Amino acid sequence: MTNLEDALGDIDVLAAEETDAAPVKSTLDDKINEHFAGAVVRKDLVKAVRGNAVVPSYVLEYLLGQYAASDDEATIQAGIDSVRQILATHYVNRNEHMFVKSEIRRKGRHRVIDKVTVTLNEKNDVHEAEFENLQVKGVIIDDVTVKQNPKLLIGGVWCICDIEYFHSDDQRVVPWILGSLKPIQIAGVDIDHYHAAREEFTTEEWIDLLMQSIGLNPEQFTDRGKLIALTRLIPFVERNYNVVELGPKGTGKSHTFSEFSPNGILISGGEVTVAKLFVNNASGRIGLVGYWDCVAFDEFAANRRTDQNLVNVMKNYLANKSFSRGTSIYGAEASMAFIGNTTHTVPYMLKNSDLFDELPDAYRDPAWLDRIHHYIPGWEVEPIRSEMFSTGYGFVVDYLAEILRAKRSEDFSDKYKGFFSLDSSISTRDQDGIRKTFSGLMKLVHPTGKATEDELRALLEFAIEGRKRVKDAILRIDATMRDTPVRFRYADKAGTWHDIATLEESQYPQLYRRDWYAPSPGDGDSGDGEAVAAQVPSDPTATVDGTASDGTASAAVVVTSPPTDAPLSEGHRDFSAGQKGVSYDRILLPYLRGASKITITDPYIRMPHQGRNLADLLSLLAAAKDDADEIDVVLVTTEEPKTEFKHGQLLMLKSIKDASDAAGVRLAVRLDDTIHDRRIETDHGWRIDLGKGLDIWQKPSDNPFDFGRSHQEFRLIGSAFSIHYVKLPFAGSLSD
Template sequence: MTNLEDALGEIGVLAAAEMADASPTKSALDSKINEHFAGAVVRKDLVKAVRGNAVVPTYVLEYLLGQYAASDDEATIQAGIESVRQILATHYVNRNEHMLVKSEIRRKGRHRVIDKVTVTLNEKNDVHEAEFENLQVKGLMIDDVTVKQNPKLLVGGVWCICDIEYFYSDDQRVVPWILGSLKPIQVAGVDIEHFYEARTSFTTEEWIDLLMQSIGLNPEQYNDRGKLIALTRLIPFVERNYNVVELGPKGTGKSHTFSEFSPNGILISGGEVTVAKLFVNNSSGRIGLVGYWDCVAFDEFAANRRTDQNLVNVMKNYLANKSFSRGTSIYGAEASIAFIGNTTHTVPYMLKNSDLFDELPDAYRDPAWLDRIHHYIPGWEVAPIRSEMFSTGYGFVVDYLAEILRAKRTKDFSDKYKDYFTLDTSVSTRDQDGIGKTFSGLMKLVHPTGEASEDEMRALLEFAIEGRKRVKDSILRIDATMRDTPVFFRYSDKAGDWHDVATLEESQYPQLYRRDWDASSDGDAVSGSAGDAAATTTRATAPASSSGCSMSVPPAVADSSPTSLTEGHQDFTAGQKGVSYEKLLLPYLRGAFKITITDPYIRMPHQGRNLADLLSLLAAAKEDADEIDVVLVTTEEPKADFKQRQLLMLKSIKDASDAVGVHLAVRLDDTIHDRRIETDHGWRIDLGKGLDIWQKPSDNPFDFGRNRQEFRLVGSAFTVHYVKIVAMELGEN
């Protein structure tokens, strides 16, 4: 028996899902971008065209494309692509070919390479020495001036273009490798005034779309709220000492911005950091990552269960005060911190059973630590990345934009909203700081000159308030003593009208969101989410996310609650209409939390549609805060081409199902023959034909049967048996 993930990995279907290599049509916005930022922008789909098997960050490839293909002329672009491909083929060092490159350096005496370089101080010999990650050579002496100009070489390493020479010596202590030259891959400088001037030629909507394309995302696939969420990931690069958390499902691109976007940020595994690595090494006195990088991001932070309490304490002080003490010294730093992690439960489940920080290690669920977080990005609102969500338009060369953002870090726009709005006096200083820093970061991104209209500032302020409110409300769940002082997350405008701000999940699941507070506060407002919230003025910037849709429980499902289910069977004839899973299966599945579906034929698109229909029925019928585990046991398509399509289809169904609290696990077993459904509350449904009971859908896109099963024709006669069983071992199939 094989699980779905292993099967996908074996055939490499993800690589087969690459988009076609056709050149996209240039839009009016693309023409405008090239007109005002000639030489600083590049077509974003070119990265894929030149990457090949080079495992390098996007900013390295875009640096090269910016040198050779920063144009809207197709002939120039194609010539530039070939030049970059040739450079990578000649100079990029593949780790598994390091010995071949070493031999080439020895043969030629001097060779240029593209590799990640890290520098250490050899205290014994009082010299700095460089180490090349892929080339796997170390001990190359590097001059102090170069190290001083590029201090990040000492912490984390930097991608560089280097000339390496080879000179053999009989002295075994002498390293034969000599560093001839080193050039970090980054732009030499940017004209910030030209940047400001060109910004005035774009509307706010156009500018946001330009930023979306610059980070590689297709703006047409996102609504306004989705775009703000994506841009919030850039705030740590433009705002000093900004602390942000993003928790959400897998595959939504949470870590992409921090690993690929900027040479000024570093992404590390949450379990690989120590006090010495992050802050300062007591024995050597060397400053850690926060002293050299604009942004330090922790990947898979929620999965890290090994916690150093000393690290938590030092980090707590740094997040609050921008400083840390080790030994007798106190150090300051400006690095922003981003915490990224996956969630395994739906939002209503977390609201009912815990809080939105449920996935974090226990040591980090300390209210004092969490109170240092400025903004919580709702990762569950972000759709899983699909091929059409990647941009094919023009955007800034990411290194160029990274330098612009770095130049803006010295500015402070946190008070700009006060020209139009005033926060409620109950909002604490720490809450105001979180709101102000998020607002400042978004202003620098969207309105870099600091000038914006009242409505434009209102949208950014409400989003900033929401993100801080999400943090505060979760803290109130963890520490009930903090509810004694009500906090109203609202603001007034110049006319004196008050506007309450609610998080999207608060609006969607009001009873779950306030499950503890209503009882403890006797109906009084807590954190601006009282029972009278529905009567207050609510914000207009919380539409459903671009990844979601509005779904209500069908009346037939909501009202069907049979008082008694009986054993027996039902017979159906070919050509019959009026048959649906809602009538046939749902009454016997309602209330189950573990369900096993055994059907050897879930291969074709219409069979996958049937499975998705059943899972969506289960999702609509359950309580929002409940979760159901479903195991599908099916067989694998024997033909390679169809197998790939089958596995991708099952993966897509799993992603959609998991997102609504019906967790699908797929097991591939070529020995099964029976077709049945088993539940953990004592029912087995024997399916004569499996789930595929109808004729294949017609080609008419408006055929009612595509959306309503009752209008479909039964394919051939079949029988369904309902069997009540005393006990079963679910999942033993």
């Protein structure tokens, strides 16, 4: 064991050993390149080649996949140069359209990258193409090309085209001629190879690969955060899947739907009509749902202009996968995603309205909401920061998009049935929502359909929670639906029932349940459907052991700080990933008051945010003690193993010690590389076993005005953990 002062004495030696390490690929990156050579690309390259080209990421990755799908640096650099040259030469920047037109006229023929939309000119009985950035329309396109690429007719497609120029004295003749057209989309994928390669990755590695494929750095996300991000992909892999995500601005809600796939389209909620979305009665032409795998509505909550006819047609489509217009009935497979921003906090919505509070009134119809399979809690997603973008390797998004499209025909909704069963009180529509979400996550995470019991359980619980969030909001809106009690739980093979609570239900139990969802004492495991809420002790310091009175698993509870004179209890408390309202003041300080010596053992006090956590705890101790008293605190932690970061850790600890000593909390730091446990012990008889140590929250945002910087209650819990409180048989035994 080394003292901090001794370690700081070696600072000059450490500085001499410090070197600038060249960036290297991770082990996962090497594995990705080994098994998916040619189908993956380094994700930071998109930013490197984008320049001023306003195109979706899948367009850029299509080009990078042609020229830079390699892990060889020389090949990558050459590929970047090639893509940059292609974009500089062929991409049509909207404000340079006249220059490009002049080039086409001068050369007679020129290749362009642009978004192309096709319309039918009924008067002349021909299809005509319009080039969005080039600002050219009326270009004749042959029927065969249109038939091969029907999305040209609905929403448009990014293409590589050869445009020719031929002037005619006839003013009615458009001088632009389409020489060739190639949609930016790969020709096909080997699904068998995809399945075989999946077997070479652990589930954690595979999830990280998917995260990197959609451009996100998995190291910046908790396990729950990763599931939330991947849920946005379900509409691309599951037919007729309906999902809502409401949350704060800037969390990347629409990014997946606008940038990820050429098989999806993102539209403003206010721009859609029945004719555009479903079918045009005048022309008989099918709408967006007939051509796209996913139709996403951006800023859906902000749309206050509602067409009731659209709501009614959509309601039938969401439920039955079909819609009727005139005398005809049409079917389609497009999934729908509804994305919107929230203006209120979750507790505000729970107290005053419901979690669908932001939606237009016409869409807060319980019958419409009941068609939603899953509600993604957007408020759990951190605002996007630069470090959240991936620099590792991931699938070329067009490749993954085609894989997901190929798997839309498969059904994994019953894969959990060998291990679990849902409660009989869960309605058919609720079960459909749960199973479709589960099926989509299975196709993403376990595309071969093989998974362990624990892996299946995690996906099933997440799917149940998302549907329960929908149903509970509906029960707030429509009191008549409360007459049929439902219990969202499942049983394992041993017959043990597990109740599922949403995170906000556990976090704000009194606001969530109000007067219509109260605990029912004496419920058993008969599966009779009687509604039960998670048991929350009336005394916030009471022991919580993780089980309800009927033997079912209960939700984590939010711990509130007891009065200073309240008796303290032994036991343990569970906390969920994404939870708010947790602070050291509530979960630690009550057990530390009155101690004159405290030992904190935590091997991970290395990074700046971890040092901030330690300083926060020490400042609480300083504020709680009498001004004339002093407290001795010993921190036992490990030394940063990487030389380039060791200096920073030691200087950080020295700065914390200086500040703490000045406030009457005398800090001594011991560096011990053999420790593994995380705990706090006091000389007045308490030991607190910390499942995750002091580092329990997600990394702070880079917003200097984020409330979480100064108030821990506003921070999100990083991953689930437990704290155990143990009363020692005697006090005053802490060793120096």
